Amino acid sequence: MEKVNVVIVGAGAVGLSIAAELSRVRKDIVVVERNPSFGQETSSRNSEVIHAGIYYPKDSLKSKTCLEGKVLLYEFCARNDIPYKRTGKLIIAINKSEMKDLEKLYLHGRENGVSGLTLISKAEVKKIEPGIKAEAAIYSPSTGILDTHSFMKRLASSFEKNNGQIAYNSEVAGIAKTDSGYEVTVTDSQKESFTLNSNIVINCAGLNSDKVAAFIGLKKPEYRLKYCKGDYFRLARSKEAGIKHLVYPVPKEDRGGLGIHLTLDLAGSIRLGPDDEYVKEIDYKIDPSKAKLFYESVKTFLPFIKLEDIAPDTSGVRPKLQGEGEGFRDFIIRHEEESGFPGFINLIGIESPGLTASLSIAKMVSGIIKSGGIM
Numbered sequence: 001m002e003k004v005n006v007v008i009v010g011a012g013a014v015g016l017s018i019a020a021e022l023s024r025v026r027k028d029i030v031v032v033e034r035n036p037s038f039g040q041e042t043s044s045r046n047s048e049v050i051h052a053g054i055y056y057p058k059d060s061l062k063s064k065t066c067l068e069g070k071v072l073l074y075e076f077c078a079r080n081d082i083p084y085k086r087t088g089k090l091i092i093a094i095n096k097s098e099m100k101d102l103e104k105l106y107l108h109g110r111e112n113g114v115s116g117l118t119l120i121s122k123a124e125v126k127k128i129e130p131g132i133k134a135e136a137a138i139y140s141p142s143t144g145i146l147d148t149h150s151f152m153k154r155l156a157s158s159f160e161k162n163n164g165q166i167a168y169n170s171e172v173a174g175i176a177k178t179d180s181g182y183e184v185t186v187t188d189s190q191k192e193s194f195t196l197n198s199n200i201v202i203n204c205a206g207l208n209s210d211k212v213a214a215f216i217g218l219k220k221p222e223y224r225l226k227y228c229k230g231d232y233f234r235l236a237r238s239k240e241a242g243i244k245h246l247v248y249p250v251p252k253e254d255r256g257g258l259g260i261h262l263t264l265d266l267a268g269s270i271r272l273g274p275d276d277e278y279v280k281e282i283d284y285k286i287d288p289s290k291a292k293l294f295y296e297s298v299k300t301f302l303p304f305i306k307l308e309d310i311a312p313d314t315s316g317v318r319p320k321l322q323g324e325g326e327g328f329r330d331f332i333i334r335h336e337e338e339s340g341f342p343g344f345i346n347l348i349g350i351e352s353p354g355l356t357a358s359l360s361i362a363k364m365v366s367g368i369i370k371s372g373g374i375m
């Protein structure tokens with residue numbers, strides 16, 4: 001049995017951010033990842049957008065970590081040569097009936113402390129994005145995109161340079177509390193098991209994080225995840241449209257996502273999506289017949305799009321705490337000391353804006369460890 005200081009379950013953007021942060025000042029940290037490489041689940045199946053922090057309730061963890069994470073992420077990308085672009089984003093009212101919701105969202109974003117937001121007129125939208133049809137828009141200059149793979153690669157290499165270890169092809173299959181910490185049972189790709197004895201366990205298992213919490217008996221109903229799938233379609237010849245900003249409709253309340261929108265990748269190609277569909281099982285296949293639905297959703301504000309130009313791309317699954325039609329649920333980032341598990345930190349429901357927030361979440365977890373005196 002190997003004795004270590006910290007076990008981090010999951011090498012997604014969040015687990016790796018925490019690993020890189022902790023390894024700057026602490027030793028004997030192991031990240032356990034069931035896949036052959038890092039970031040093969042939700043962290044590589046998203047829009048790669050650096051969110052500004054407009055939508056979330058003020059003072060929620062989603063809002064705070066997004067606002068701080070955005071700043072940290074831009075700095076990190078600039079310092080480490082990670083490809084990124086401050087594209088800016090337009091949230092548009094398609095017609096007059098959406099103006100009230102647009103104005104409400106604008107005021108909410110400002111109240112959240114998002115810098116640089118402006119409400120712009122139909123004529124101004126036409127000027128900066130001639131291809132878009134809108135009554136008015138919120139312009140968010142601090143929204144951008146990044147190369148998520150390069151970001152995670154850099155986090156993994158920083159962690160390994162600080163003598164951190166990543167065990168790939170290794171699945172955490174059980175966790176038991178001991179007098180001094182936790183016994184973590186890991187199964188490797190040969191189906192052989194080994195045990196890590198750790199003072200601290202940090203559960204960053206994404207879509208599986210409720211099940212990992214249940215290993216130590218934390219089967220709380222409030223921790224149960226629901227899966228909400230988001231499909232993307234790619235637009236052929238997208239550069240011809242000349243779009244420079246990300247373009248989102250005003251979100252409808254109680255949806256699983258932000259509404260089918262237009263994002264750009266770093267090469268300037270356009271993707272539409274993600275949509276939102278609650279599912280029981282994880283299956284990343286996309287039904288090509290959904291193209292019609294995507295087309296119908298965006299044709300009013302993206303009139304240049306033709307049905308025959310859109311084709312299935314990738315999909316991702318959101319680890320959501322709220323079920324369909326339910327109200328807002330915040331990230332759970334919790335030291336489980338009060339439940340009788342000192343040194344066990346749960347991160348559950350880390351859906352969007354989890355990528356943007358990842359470096360801020362890492363700082364927060366490091367703070368919990370420091371202030372809790374658990375290491």
Ligand SMILES: Cc1cc2nc3c(=O)[nH]c(=O)nc-3n(C[C@H](O)[C@H](O)[C@H](O)COP(=O)(O)OP(=O)(O)OC[C@H]3O[C@@H](n4cnc5c(N)ncnc54)[C@H](O)[C@@H]3O)c2cc1C
Nearest residue numbers: 010012013014034043046047049172206230316354355356
């Ligand atoms: C469709 C979609 C679009 C999104 N768009 C954005 C966006 O534009 N901007 C943004 O900020 N956020 C976005 N998000 C959210 C963002 O992608 C996630 O919040 C973030 O990637 C979560 O990272 P993570 O490390 O928590 O989870 P993951 O990336 O899922 O990592 C968890 C890891 O844990 C591993 N694991 C699970 N169980 C075990 C186990 N028992 N043993 C070992 N390993 C295990 C998994 O293999 C996985 O690698 C989007 C999400 C979706 C689904």
